[in-house]
Amino acid sequence: MRRIYYLILFICTTVVLLQAIHPAWKDHLVFDVYTYFERSTYFINHLNLSNIANEYHPGAITFFILLSPFLLINPSVEAFLNIILSANFILIFLIAYMIERLTASKNILIFSLLILFTGPIIFYRFELLVVCLTMASYYFFKKNLALVSIIFLGLAVLTKLYPIIYLPYFLFIRFKERGLKEFVKLSLVFCTFVVSFLLAYLLLLQIGLTEFIYSLNYHNAKPVGVEGVWASIISLFSIITTGSPPTLVAGNRTWGVSTENFFLPLWIIDNFWILAIEIIYLLVLSFKKSSKLLESILIITLTVLIFSKLSAPQYLIWFLFLLPLISFEKYLNNVRYTFLLLLSLSVAFLSQYIYPLNYDNFLQFFNNGSNSYLFYLNVFRNICLIFIFYILVMKLNKNED
Amino acid sequence: MKIDTFYLILFLGLAIRLSLAFLPGFYIDTNVWYAWALRLNESTFNNFYSPTVWTNYTPGYLYILSFLGAIRNLFNLDNNSFYYLLKLPAILSEVILTFVIYKVTLPKSKKLSKLLAIFIIFNPALIFNSSIWGQIDGVLTLALFISVYFLTIDKLIWSSALFGLAILLKPQALALTPVFLLFLINRFSIKSTLQLIVPTALILFLFSLPFFITNPIFGPLQLLSKMVDDYPLNSLFAYNFWGMLGFWINDGTFWQNLTYRGWGLLLISFYWLLITFFYIRRKLNLLNLATLALISFFFLPTRAHERYLYPGLVFLTISAWYFKSRVLIILTFILSVIHLLNLYFVYVYYNEIFQHQPYLFYWEPLYNLLDKGSKFFSFFSTVMFIILSYLILKLSHDKKVH
Numbered sequence: 101m102r103r104i105y106y107l108i109l110f111i112c113t114t115v116v117l118l119q120a121i122h123p124a125w126k127d128h129l130v131f132d133v134y135t136y137f138e139r140s141t142y143f144i145n146h147l148n149l150s151n152i153a154n155e156y157h158p159g160a161i162t163f164f165i166l167l168s169p170f171l172l173i174n175p176s177v178e179a180f181l182n183i184i185l186s187a188n189f190i191l192i193f194l195i196a197y198m199i200e201r202l203t204a205s206k207n208i209l210i211f212s213l214l215i216l217f218t219g220p221i222i223f224y225r226f227e228l229l230v231v232c233l234t235m236a237s238y239y240f241f242k243k244n245l246a247l248v249s250i251i252f253l254g255l256a257v258l259t260k261l262y263p264i265i266y267l268p269y270f271l272f273i274r275f276k277e278r279g280l281k282e283f284v285k286l287s288l289v290f291c292t293f294v295v296s297f298l299l300a301y302l303l304l305l306q307i308g309l310t311e312f313i314y315s316l317n318y319h320n321a322k323p324v325g326v327e328g329v330w331a332s333i334i335s336l337f338s339i340i341t342t343g344s345p346p347t348l349v350a351g352n353r354t355w356g357v358s359t360e361n362f363f364l365p366l367w368i369i370d371n372f373w374i375l376a377i378e379i380i381y382l383l384v385l386s387f388k389k390s391s392k393l394l395e396s397i398l399i400i401t402l403t404v405l406i407f408s409k410l411s412a413p414q415y416l417i418w419f420l421f422l423l424p425l426i427s428f429e430k431y432l433n434n435v436r437y438t439f440l441l442l443l444s445l446s447v448a449f450l451s452q453y454i455y456p457l458n459y460d461n462f463l464q465f466f467n468n469g470s471n472s473y474l475f476y477l478n479v480f481r482n483i484c485l486i487f488i489f490y491i492l493v494m495k496l497n498k499n500e501d
Numbered sequence: 502m503k504i505d506t507f508y509l510i511l512f513l514g515l516a517i518r519l520s521l522a523f524l525p526g527f528y529i530d531t532n533v534w535y536a537w538a539l540r541l542n543e544s545t546f547n548n549f550y551s552p553t554v555w556t557n558y559t560p561g562y563l564y565i566l567s568f569l570g571a572i573r574n575l576f577n578l579d580n581n582s583f584y585y586l587l588k589l590p591a592i593l594s595e596v597i598l599t600f601v602i603y604k605v606t607l608p609k610s611k612k613l614s615k616l617l618a619i620f621i622i623f624n625p626a627l628i629f630n631s632s633i634w635g636q637i638d639g640v641l642t643l644a645l646f647i648s649v650y651f652l653t654i655d656k657l658i659w660s661s662a663l664f665g666l667a668i669l670l671k672p673q674a675l676a677l678t679p680v681f682l683l684f685l686i687n688r689f690s691i692k693s694t695l696q697l698i699v700p701t702a703l704i705l706f707l708f709s710l711p712f713f714i715t716n717p718i719f720g721p722l723q724l725l726s727k728m729v730d731d732y733p734l735n736s737l738f739a740y741n742f743w744g745m746l747g748f749w750i751n752d753g754t755f756w757q758n759l760t761y762r763g764w765g766l767l768l769i770s771f772y773w774l775l776i777t778f779f780y781i782r783r784k785l786n787l788l789n790l791a792t793l794a795l796i797s798f799f800f801l802p803t804r805a806h807e808r809y810l811y812p813g814l815v816f817l818t819i820s821a822w823y824f825k826s827r828v829l830i831i832l833t834f835i836l837s838v839i840h841l842l843n844l845y846f847v848y849v850y851y852n853e854i855f856q857h858q859p860y861l862f863y864w865e866p867l868y869n870l871l872d873k874g875s876k877f878f879s880f881f882s883t884v885m886f887i888i889l890s891y892l893i894l895k896l897s898h899d900k901k902v903h
Binding site: 101104107111112115116118119121122124206209210212213216217234289392428431432 | 505506509510512513516517520521524525616619623625628859861
């Protein structure tokens with residue numbers, strides 16, 4: 101059956117790839133690829149990245165550079181798009197392989213389902229790379245190869261900053277199991293690896309420190325993402341108190357909502373996720389069993405997605421594509437897990453339905469109040485996210501297997 | 502709570518189809534569905550058929566179109582949503598078909614039934630037919646399969662009624678007529694004859710009546726005759742025996758004092774003589790008989806469309822399950838891929854080349870290969886047909902011997 105499950109995955113991935121070339125998806129999603137193309141072309145022409153504003157992190161840039169030699173054969177954006185699509189296609193199978201190794205080949209079915217519901221966005225971003233690296237880190241951690249695990253986590257952090265939230269948890273588990281020496285060793289390895297990679301990156305690509313700091317600050321400077329939980333709360337508050345939705349604000353290639361009429365100041369919204377993560381850490385660290393590792397990772401990821409002001413649709417992939425690591429039997433034999441899967445699929449589909457399929461109409465709601473159903477669908481999606489969070493926390497709290 | 506993995510597979514199959522249904526359907530067919538759905542809601546069924554508007558279609562699916570048109574009017578659906586809605590009956594039929602096949606075959610072996618279901622629900626050619634093209638061969642095949650199943654368990658009235666419904670959906674269902682005839686010859690009695698003929702006739706009459714109130718007997722027959730004469734051509738892009746000569750050649754063309762059509766009928770008659778011989782000697786069961794009937798209907802007579810292979814592919818998969826034959830399933834898979842290429846070529850030719858829709862599936866190397874290699878693919882498919890027929894007969898013989 102193993103080969104058949106891979107065949108099913110292949111069919112599902114091909115289906116999403118077909119959607120990916122359809123204008124309804126492609127016209128919205130392709131813009132990021134233009135930026136990747138621009139960076140890669142610049143590198144191919146200059147063999148460095150100095151004097152170019154760059155918002156991407158070193159791992160992501162390395163990924164683009166690794167793909168850029170293909171531009172020597174055909175230096176067009178369409179060719180680069182095909183390269184990105186192919187790279188992500190391969191990454192899907194790498195992730196599937198790790199899912200199989202960590203659980204059972206049946207779980208590839210769950211992964212296939214999630215791919216279908218998440219849609220073509222997976223092909224136009226580099227989230228799959230981060231998921232792949234994070235999963236590799238988790239894989240080696242489970243296999244008791246903590247050093248390799250921490251290196252992969254370092255690579256993931258260098259590609260997107262968010263996997264840093266797993267580091268304290270991994271370190272804590274090792275500290276509990278092996279003591280302080282192991283904790284210090286792993287921390288040092290992590291820091292040394294990340295710093296060495298960074299230095300090599302800055303020197304080889306001739307990137308100034310200012311540009312690098314700019315890339316770190318880029319996401320911080322974004323407004324409160326229009327699809328996120330915070331935006332839903334702010335919008336509902338605005339509708340109740342003023343009768344109209346908040347105004348749209350744009351910044352750093354993101355649409356957000358204004359917090360002018362909201363009762364909480366922006367700095368609280370900016371940093372609320374840190375408090376949430378701390379509370380969640382207290383909860384997950386109170387469990388002695390390391391068998392709760394996966395559930396803890398899922399909850400930590402979800403905490404960031406719910407409580408952070410940043411809410412790009414592709415971020416959901418961080419969480420969704422870790423779900424196939426839950427035992428297949430749990431999904432089929434346990435009402436809560438079945439419900440969890442259905443909710444996650446709803447979240448994935450609604451996200452796709454809003455972005456990119458109806459994004460212009462969705463934004464119109466904030467401009468003139470029209471297409472309110474899209475706004476409420478998005479609110480529903482966020483409620484589903486919170487509900488998933490609740491189910492996972494309750495599951496963890498009950499300490500059930 | 503315990504859910505079978507099969508349901509997850511079924512859900513996945515449904516999700517794939519729903520994900521692809523957003524893509525544009527086959528321009529001509531989906532626009533015809535669209536126009537008929539509206540027409541059926543603007544006037545009475547009796548006024549549907551017209552000499553001025555092309556309405557050559559049996560009434561079965563028109564009921565479903567009428568229902569879909571009513572939904573459109575009720576919810577004031579926009580065009581995109583309505584085109585999506587028009588694809589849903591075929592998509593749901595394929596899911597139900599898989600479910601029914603799984604349930605019917607389950608008592609023999611759970612693992613094999615699951616494999617059979619996987620091969621049907623994930624067959625890319627079937628997915629393309631319903632979710633992208635927007636055709637309803639899945640609806641027809643569902644009726645055909647249930648009809649054959651009832652025949653195998655001696656529920657003749659139900660089998661006959663389903664057969665009648667299948668003919669109303671698409672007249673290609675008549676491909677199964679020899680199966681029913683052979684069944685009757687083999688087990689002749691007045692009772693079984695009546696049980697097999699009356700329900701079909703009643704269903705055909707009753708469901709046609711609202712469309713032919715003024716001419717209830719000859720009206721449907723005239724319609725059938727018009728449909729048969731709609732395309733008097735050797736092969737309508739079908740990779741079959743006639744495709745080896747090229748497509749769209751008048752089947753009234755003579756060869757050795759006989760028209761192509763005549764040769765086609767002669768070929769299928771010889772084929773059936775052979776099959777009858779095997780059946781009479783009790784070396785073929787009804788299921789495999791139906792498989793041979795459906796695939797031969799695509800490969801041997803003239804006037805076959807590319808999509809006529811659909812029911813044959815489903816039945817071939819079931820035959821592979823029946824014989825537990827790896828070779829048969831591999832050959833069925835290869836034939837499915839060729840069929841998918843056949844559908845792809847026609848879809849791209851009409852939608853993207855002829856109708857100038859935006860390029861979505863057009864890929865020059867593949868399109869050119871299919872365009873220039875159509876005779877080769879027809880030859881290859883025909884060879885596959887011969888091998889498959891031989892294999893089914895041989896496996897039936899071996900099974901009987903053992």
